[in-house]
Amino acid sequence: MSAERSATLRDAVGLGLAVGLYGVAFGAAADAAGLDLWQAVTMSLLMFTGASQFALVGVLGAGGSALAAVGSALLLGSRNTVYGVRLVPLLRLRGVVPRLGTAHWIIDETTALAIAAPDRKLARLAFLAGGATIFVVWNLTTVVGSLGAAALSGAALAALDAVVPAAFLALLWPRLRRSYPEAAVQRRVAVGGAVVALALTPFVPVGVQVIAAVVAVALAGRPRRTAAAEGAA
């Protein structure tokens, strides 16, 4: 096996193991939101895109409607559409079945692995090895998190209540770091989203404030976008 091949596999497996920790947090968050083990595992098997899974159980956990929960998950899942477009030339899928199968593993991590690979062959390997590792580990750790959280009571339950928002903050944090593209705008958007959501909380059904926060922030950013588009034209 070439050095590049083994480096690709090492990166993929390493990432899969690291992602597993998030699976424990997801399983625990799902339990805290009232989902049973089967519902949590069904999400990790079928939805298989972490941020959307966290969003769905987050809205349900706060007491939101199924519609608001699904809406939040889809808003976050739209990232994967753009990833797919970037992956088409790298993976060169032939036929319907490979396309249907590949689509399921298009997430942040597998896209990053494929794009970072030195050539097309290794991009394919990175995508498949990363996808397989993350899929297996993510589902196993979802079970661990869900069963573990279900066994908690008293102060341990209060601990879990504090762990869930901390897990969301950890998902958000990389976007706020100075090294992230347009970090200053990301921070303004994040503060705007949080403030709008809290301000609307007493007045709208639970869960709706989360989607309303996203819409409000998107509308607030629109004039600048329009000006930029005119400048480009």
Place this chain on the structure above:
Amino acid sequence: MTGTALWVAVVAGSVGCYLLKLAGLSVPAAWVEQPWVARVVDFVPAALLAALVAVQAATTDGAIVVDGRLAGLAVAAVALALRAPFIVVLVLAGAAGALVHVLAG
């Protein structure tokens, strides 16, 4: 919420998220590679995740509630700023939440 409603959310969300992935492999690239789509994809996660952090940490059933979760969140923010690993962030946040719960009785 009933078990059936939860299942509807789980299955509908899963199918929708899969179709969003499949769409990227299936639609012409020009449909997706537009400036406004790129902006939305760049910034929706920050707004949505921050809104969820706020709602998860400071509200219960549609009302603002201040409890150990905020202490946990503050501890988590400090740990993240110090580049602590994910598991350490969660353990510290959980410990802070449990501590406030015990102290507040």
